Amino acid sequence: xxxxxxxxxxxxxxxxxxxxxxxxxxxxxxxxxxxxxxxxxxxxxxxxxxxxxxxxxxxxxxxxxxxxxxxxxxxxxxxxxxxxxxxxxxxxxxxxxxxxxxxxxxxxxxxxxxxxxxxxxxxxxxxxxxxxxxxxxxxxxxxxxxxxxxxxxxxxxxxxxxxxxxxxxxxxxxxxxxxxxxxxxxxxxxxxxxxxxxxxxxxxxxxxxxxxxxxxxxxxxxxxxxxxxxxxxxxxxxxxxxxxxxxxxxxxxxxxxxxxxxxxxxxxxxxxxxxxxxxxxxxxxxxxxxxxxxxxxxxxxxxxxxxxxxxxxxxxxxxxxxxxxxxxxxxxxxxxxxxxxxxxxxxxxxxxxxxxxxxxxxxxxxxxxxxxxxxxxxxxxxxxxxxxxxxxxxxxxxxxxxxxxxxxxxxxxxxxxxxxxxxxxxxxxxxxxxxxxxxxxxxxxxxxxxxxxxxxxxxxxxxxxxxxxxxxxxxxxxxx
Amino acid sequence: xxxxxxxxxxxxxxxxxxxxxxxxxxxxxxxxxxxxxxxxxxxxxxxxxxxxxxxxxxxxxxxxxxxxxxxxxxxxxxxxxxxxxxxxxxxxxxxxxxxxxxxxxxxxxxxxxxxxxxxxxxxxxxxxxxxxxxxxxxxxx
Numbered sequence: 001x002x003x004x005x006x007x008x009x010x011x012x013x014x015x016x017x018x019x020x021x022x023x024x025x026x027x028x029x030x031x032x033x034x035x036x037x038x039x040x041x042x043x044x045x046x047x048x049x050x051x052x053x054x055x056x057x058x059x060x061x062x063x064x065x066x067x068x069x070x071x072x073x074x075x076x077x078x079x080x081x082x083x084x085x086x087x088x089x090x091x092x093x094x095x096x097x098x099x100x101x102x103x104x105x106x107x108x109x110x111x112x113x114x115x116x117x118x119x120x121x122x123x124x125x126x127x128x129x130x131x132x133x134x135x136x137x138x139x140x141x142x143x144x145x146x147x148x149x150x151x152x153x154x155x156x157x158x159x160x161x162x163x164x165x166x167x168x169x170x171x172x173x174x175x176x177x178x179x180x181x182x183x184x185x186x187x188x189x190x191x192x193x194x195x196x197x198x199x200x201x202x203x204x205x206x207x208x209x210x211x212x213x214x215x216x217x218x219x220x221x222x223x224x225x226x227x228x229x230x231x232x233x234x235x236x237x238x239x240x241x242x243x244x245x246x247x248x249x250x251x252x253x254x255x256x257x258x259x260x261x262x263x264x265x266x267x268x269x270x271x272x273x274x275x276x277x278x279x280x281x282x283x284x285x286x287x288x289x290x291x292x293x294x295x296x297x298x299x300x301x302x303x304x305x306x307x308x309x310x311x312x313x314x315x316x317x318x319x320x321x322x323x324x325x326x327x328x329x330x331x332x333x334x335x336x337x338x339x340x341x342x343x344x345x346x347x348x349x350x351x352x353x354x355x356x357x358x359x360x361x362x363x364x365x366x367x368x369x370x371x372x373x374x375x376x377x378x379x380x381x382x383x384x385x386x387x388x389x390x391x392x393x394x395x396x397x398x399x400x401x402x403x404x405x406x407x408x409x410x411x412x413x414x415x416x417x418x419x420x421x422x423x424x425x426x427x428x429x430x431x432x433x434x435x436x437x438x439x440x441x442x443x444x445x446x447x448x449x450x451x452x453x454x455x456x457x458x459x460x461x462x463x464x465x466x467x468x469x470x471x472x473x474x475x476x477x478x479x480x
Numbered sequence: 481x482x483x484x485x486x487x488x489x490x491x492x493x494x495x496x497x498x499x500x501x502x503x504x505x506x507x508x509x510x511x512x513x514x515x516x517x518x519x520x521x522x523x524x525x526x527x528x529x530x531x532x533x534x535x536x537x538x539x540x541x542x543x544x545x546x547x548x549x550x551x552x553x554x555x556x557x558x559x560x561x562x563x564x565x566x567x568x569x570x571x572x573x574x575x576x577x578x579x580x581x582x583x584x585x586x587x588x589x590x591x592x593x594x595x596x597x598x599x600x601x602x603x604x605x606x607x608x609x610x611x612x613x614x615x616x617x618x619x620x621x
Contacts, residue, residue: 066493067493067494068494069599070599073493093596094596130520130584130586131586190558200621201596242557245597267600408492410492411621437586438594439592440593480594
């Protein structure tokens with residue numbers, strides 16, 4: 001189906017309110033990106049999201065939008081706390097899938113020849129792929145529930161990282177609304193062996209070099225120095241989070257009947273935020289988000305130790321320091337301006353990044369005058385970006401921006417395109433040492449399977465939603 | 481028996497399967513084969529093969545397909561059980577299945593993709609004039 005789109009300005013396209021839509025849809029995209037989206041099911045998903053009871057503003061989509069299940073990937077929906085709903089589909093199965101970026105004191109020029117050794121070391125240290133487990137041994141159910149309550153703090157208390165990392169993590173690495181008792185025993189069992197593991201699909205640990213600086217003063221404050229090595233960790237809440245979402249959907253389906261809510265897609269099942277079903281999901285979702293923060297915290301610490309071991313350097317010489325950690329899949333209560341007044345609302349971000357502007361109290365003190373760091377991983381060949389949030393994002397997108405490049409090829413098409421090619425060698429020719437567990441991991445994730453992240457980031461820059469601080473170029477990657 | 485058991489659907493973000501079966505029971509067996517063909521490839525010696533019996537109460541065919549795949553995925557994710565032979569009896573309101581397989585070992589077996597969940601997005605099951613029944617399922621990967 002082709003939907004009629006109104007062009008609001010150079011980068012904003014609107015789907016007019018029609019049928020059961022409660023608000024219009026708005027998509028941030030260039031003319032070329034929008035032409036590529038013609039007829040794509042993700043636009044209908046924007047329409048479907050606009051049906052959510054209590055939604056305010058617009059059903060938003062960022063330029064990395066692509067077809068998901070229920071919500072489009074790259075979608076943002078904000079609902080009123082008192083009259084609105086929470087939809088697990090607006091968060092996704094991988095609750096608090098997110099990314100963190102750590103800078104180091106290492107210069108690529110000094111360690112270039114050791115990158116293959118580092119990749120091998122990381123590949124051996126951080127479990128990835130199907131069935132990945134036991135990065136730090138199996139946790140008891142009691143310990144998993146502690147993680148669910150404490151988030152990244154639990155990992156730091158076990159010696160994985162520094163207390164200062166919490167200040168540089170969205171929400172301090174812990175949602176206080178977590179209710180570990182609402183998480184099923186099955187979910188806890190799945191989480192027991194998976195803390196500190198990467199997973200599969202688009203998850204990765206990537207070594208990068210700071211390649212270009214666009215805002216020198218901001219980059220310096222973020223600790224980004226041209227030529228220095230940094231690393232991204234992209235992962236989420238693993239099987240524990242998938243189970244929390246799966247458990248919630250049958251509850252939500254019943255709640256829909258009880259509260260007489262009708263949605264165009266069963267994957268958008270939802271319940272009033274104030275209902276017992278809504279509160280129970282929010283407590284479990286927050287607990288799973290905390291697990292994800294602990295997961296990335298452990299992996300960052302394991303990666304830093306691997307740097308030390310492989311290079312024979314002290315922690316001080318490696319100097320791994322967390323720049324920031326952001327969620328891509330989460331629903332949080334935030335204060336935003338709605339209808340001319342400040343209001344606490346529920347912000348669903350599904351494949352989107354929080355991008356708070358300067359002076360927001362939730363931006364770490366060290367960056368508060370600048371705005372929140374935003375991390376945008378691209379594909380494993382073309383590079384990634386660090387952005388900074390703006391005041392305009394607070395006004396237009398409920399403090400949200402894009403989260404990545406966005407897929408352009410299905411996995412099936414990517415595998416077909418990769419047939420007969422040596423992708424490890426192709427990546428090496430691009431200056432990237434790649435290692436993957438899964439047979440098709442590199443094929444499914446090859447650069448041409450993704451949109452050009454520069455174009456995605458450029459749209460948000462020109463729309464004034466986030467500013468581009470620096471570009472990082474990959475030199476090594478491990479995948480599941 | 482239908483010639484094509486299942487085929488991969490085009491889906492940008494996730495992975496989908498179109499599944500065929502001359503009967504509903506056959507379609508459910510093919511759905512299990514298709515899902516595990518996305519996850520990996522494993523074979524087990526006689527001494528490592530185990531047999532599982534599964535019984536599910538379901539509301540209708542569509543719900544049956546969803547619950548069936550969810551149950552198999554959960555068993556794989558929690559216990560590592562990877563079925564290599566499935567027999568199944570569909571009756572309105574319930575599924576009774578016997579599965580033979582073993583414990584998947586990522587160090588020994590070939591794996592392809594981690595499936596996070598079976599979704600209900602676009603989940604369809606309908607009669608197909610040529611093949612008996614056809615279904616579509618999207619998996620979150």
